[in-house]
Amino acid sequence: MADEIDDLLNRLSGKELHVPNLLTILGNWQTDINSHLGQLRPSVINNPEKISKVIDCDFALLACLICPNAGWEEIQSFSVFLIWIFVWDDDLDLADPEIAGTKSEAAAYCRESAESAQMSLGLSPQEGNSGVKMRSPFPIMGLFDKFASSLVDATDQEHRRRLFAEIEFYISEVVTEHARQHDRALPNVDEYLQMRMGTSGMLVFLAFSDYMNKIQLPEWIMQAEEMTTLKNETTKLAMFVNDIYSLQKEIMSGAPQNIVPLLLNTSSTKTLDECMEELTTMICVSVQKFEEALCNLDAATGEDRTLHNSLHVYADNCRTLVTGLIEWSKKTRRYSLDQYEVRGGGFKIPL
Numbered sequence: 001m002a003d004e005i006d007d008l009l010n011r012l013s014g015k016e017l018h019v020p021n022l023l024t025i026l027g028n029w030q031t032d033i034n035s036h037l038g039q040l041r042p043s044v045i046n047n048p049e050k051i052s053k054v055i056d057c058d059f060a061l062l063a064c065l066i067c068p069n070a071g072w073e074e075i076q077s078f079s080v081f082l083i084w085i086f087v088w089d090d091d092l093d094l095a096d097p098e099i100a101g102t103k104s105e106a107a108a109y110c111r112e113s114a115e116s117a118q119m120s121l122g123l124s125p126q127e128g129n130s131g132v133k134m135r136s137p138f139p140i141m142g143l144f145d146k147f148a149s150s151l152v153d154a155t156d157q158e159h160r161r162r163l164f165a166e167i168e169f170y171i172s173e174v175v176t177e178h179a180r181q182h183d184r185a186l187p188n189v190d191e192y193l194q195m196r197m198g199t200s201g202m203l204v205f206l207a208f209s210d211y212m213n214k215i216q217l218p219e220w221i222m223q224a225e226e227m228t229t230l231k232n233e234t235t236k237l238a239m240f241v242n243d244i245y246s247l248q249k250e251i252m253s254g255a256p257q258n259i260v261p262l263l264l265n266t267s268s269t270k271t272l273d274e275c276m277e278e279l280t281t282m283i284c285v286s287v288q289k290f291e292e293a294l295c296n297l298d299a300a301t302g303e304d305r306t307l308h309n310s311l312h313v314y315a316d317n318c319r320t321l322v323t324g325l326i327e328w329s330k331k332t333r334r335y336s337l338d339q340y341e342v343r344g345g346g347f348k349i350p351l
Contacts, residue, residue: 011261016351017350017351031327033068044083057333074150106182113144116145120152122148122157170198177195186257202238203231213314224297226300237287239259260279263279
């Protein structure tokens with residue numbers, strides 16, 4: 001399998017990825033930015049956890065692009081969540097020797113992180129300890145604790161259970177992803193898509209998007225098949241965006257667990273341009289499924305204008321999750337893509 005990875009990396013080496021303007025493919029999906037960006041940047045940058053990564057990534061910008069209508073308290077909480085999920089995941093991806101030097105250490109890190117998150121959300125009080133939360137052995141979980149404290153005060157237990165279910169799914173799929181990376185095992189496209197539905201972390205955000213926007217959606221809406229479609233297609237779109245713009249960075253790290261090289265790997269004669277055409281089609285299909293599901297779910301709200309409006313606020317935040325990732329990816333020093341932008345909003349990215 002290692003030879004297969006090396007062969008794939010060799011096929012990519014020296015090539016150029018031609019990326020179209022992804023915003024035009026999304027049609028009329030809006031872009032906007034939260035007015036609190038100027039206030040938020042200093043509060044994010046001053047966070048002591050992994051300070052250099054925080055500055056380079058500009059999580060304040062990402063938070064404000066994804067949630068343009070969030071209030072001050074909510075956008076602060078979201079920025080803390082973003083720092084936590086990016087740094088927590090990077091520590092695993094980079095095999096930090098203090099936490100993930102081996103597969104068993106990584107699995108323990110994930111298990112104990114999940115237990116800490118559950119406690120932080122007020123869902124599993126330590127037996128015999130009067131509900132007092134035990135301190136996580138991993139400092140990065142202090143950030144999650146800070147994020148969770150805002151939700152405990154503002155959401156009910158059912159909401160937090162739904163959120164924690166997505167966190168558990170996220171962490172379980174991260175364990176699988178890390179094991180593949182450790183073994184240098186290359187998934188096929190279907191295996192990768194299933195894994196990335198969890199490891200992208202998008203479903204976690206979508207489980208508290210209603211909190212971010214100060215709306216309440218009834219349980220029958222949240223459990224509806226159409227809502228599952230909205231969340232799944234949003235996650236796919238965000239995953240595709242991330243994989244396209246991060247490909248150069250991932251190739252440099254020697255870890256091509258990314259939709260583009262996996263599509264390339266399906267045929268020895270396939271070209272990168274053909275992969276991008278295929279991926280563009282996948283993006284269009286996801287947009288169509290999203291809009292059809294929203295239309296059906298909207299019809300089910302009947303004459304309830306409050307519910308109708310809340311549903312569309314949620315759907316708009318799904319859209320800005322995707323468009324915000326596009327705009328942020330183009331600007332952040334995490335990828336440094338501005339030097340590769342071409343006329344019309346596309347990119348020619350050397351690999």
